[in-house]
Amino acid sequence: MKVHFIAIGGSAMHNLALALHHKGYTISGSDDAIFEPSKTRLADYGLLPIELGWFPDKITSDLDAVILGMHAKEDNPELLKAQAEGIKIYSYPEFLYEQSKEKTRVVIGGSHGKTTITAMILHVLHYQNKEVDFMVGAQLPGFDTMVHLTEENDFILLEGDEYLSSPIDRRPKFHLYKPNIALISGIAWDHVNVFPTYENYIEQFEIFAESISRGGILVYNEEDAEVRRIAEAAEAPTRKHPYSTPEYTIEDGETLLETPEGPMPISVFGKHNLNNLAGAKWICQHMGVDEDDFYEAIASFEGAAKRLEKIGETATNIAFKDFAHSPSKVKATTEAVKNQFPDKRLVACLELHTYSSLNADFIKGYKGALDAAEEAVVFYSPEAVAIKKLETISKEQIAQAFERDDLTIFTDATTFKDFLVNSKFNDSVLLLMSSGNYGGLDFDKIQELL
Known part of the structure; x- marks a missing residue:
């Protein structure tokens, strides 16, 4: 498959480009500015554009798809050429959904905590040698890319961002994934340039809760009043599982998580991170990891980049x-x-x-x-x-x-x-x-x- 990226230098976009390259796709791309670490990582795999800028000549009739990043504008010359040529144009989340239609999609949403919860789940699965496809919003120790796509894996784990999908698709990204298993961690008004009122922002999570596939699962933080209200009101035919902050203590700067086997030291700290851990445990159990194996793995989790x-x-x-x-x-x-x-x-x-x-x-x-x-x-x-x-x-x-x-x-x-x-x-x-x-x-x- 031959795919061209408009705005390939973005954090998410370049990781998707690398993932598709590893999958055997033929990748090209353009951007008007590319910074580190995207620049070096693209160069290492021969995907760094020879020169910066937008070049309509790169849009050829043999392309199977064009993936449009948020950094591009609606009048981008490559986008206009692709539209004129009738080439299929995807947003980043749209293409991820296309890659995962036959998989069990696990989507982690929330104004805060979603990156950490996704990272916790991935850490546990990696520790227990359980292979899954994934997309996460931060670089993690032990993972080469933030996006991993295969034909073989049954599950795909997606961090569900509520920001817009592309310059020509104003839907929030997490509306496009249609999860089989979903989690909502917490809601606090954000992205006011896109969602000018609190009510408008909240509505996006209501839509997300209703987008879960029939017979799916909604895991939600019952300590967040808005999340609890949305989860309890959701009419999609799903099973609902609330979670809350587990018991823990702090001794000499070390956090001890209460487990069935007694207090266990963990590397992350803060009530919000213990709450995140509880959500991650629920999701891991739905993905086939039992409680004991979860605790064994999470003890060595040290956090996602830039998260404490x-x-x-x-x-x-x-x-x-x-x-x-x-x-x-x-x-x-x-x-x-x-x-x-x-x-x-x-x-x-x-x-x-x-x-x-x-x-x-x-x-x-x-x-x-x-x-x-x-x-x-x-x-x-x-x-x-x-x-x-x-x-x-x-x-x-x-x-x-x-x-x-x-x-x-x-x-x-x-x-x-x-x-x-x-x-x-x-x-x-x-x-x-x-x-x-x-x-x-x-x-x-x-x-x-x-």
Whole structure:
């Protein structure tokens, strides 16, 4: 099969290109910007475009399919050529569904936790030598790619993102998968540039719950009131299995999970991650892994990239980075770190980076999100606000939103880095939360700051 990728350099897109290449497909692609690690990984397999840009001549009549990434625009010249030629055009999730129509599709959805839960499930299956196809939104230890597709495997595990499918398909990605087994982890309003009201955002999860195949299974977090309401109201003919946070204790900075065999030390921590673990256990059991085997495997799970990832440690100090950016994620992550290290001073830094977090109305939801930290810092770039064509946000608006008198606010990347360099870390935990990089912060050098 011959497939062309429009916007091949994206995190998800390049992984799908690699997966199809490994499957024996003939792959070509274009993009106007390709960054690391996509650039090197594509080059290693001879898939890196010779030059950047869009080239309609690449759209030829012998193509079986074109896969369109979100980075492309509706007037992309390659897209227009493909439409004119009548070549089948797929969005990323559409093509994944086509690849998995004959498989049992397991889809993990939720505003938060979906990447971690998917990663936990994959870790357990890999540990127990159970082969499955998959797509996950973060790089995982022991896996070469974030997408793996075969003809042989019975199951495919998909992280179900609620963001839009492509520039010409405005449906949320997880509406296209039609799961046999689905999980909803939690709901907190996000992507306000696409879903301008809370009700509109919630509706996407209601549709997802109704999209489960007849006779399928819905696993849901009963501690989230909105999730519980949606699950209980769903009329799709499915079996429903609620889950909740398991019992656990914290001793000397180590989390002990209560199991039928007694307390078991695990590497991940925080109530939200223990809740994620409970959801992952349910899914693994539906995929043929019994409880004892799950516990044996999950003990060695250390997390997905950028999800409470340890990036530095000395005898007295420790640093984590986390993808948290929405108010509920920031609050859960900050509290988790403080509960894990109650005797250390917590310096919590948050970059407002996404469309939602830079929205003047949305930031009001951050009230109390950093209260668990002894020192709270917010960084944002006015240039990023301008690039996203959003209303200007002032430091005063941010201070009012967080309702914290001692909140430190930076708008310049160099000044923020100077703050980190000059900070006196002494028996401290540094927590860096962002879906960006604070204007170019080198996370690999955090160890030196400690």
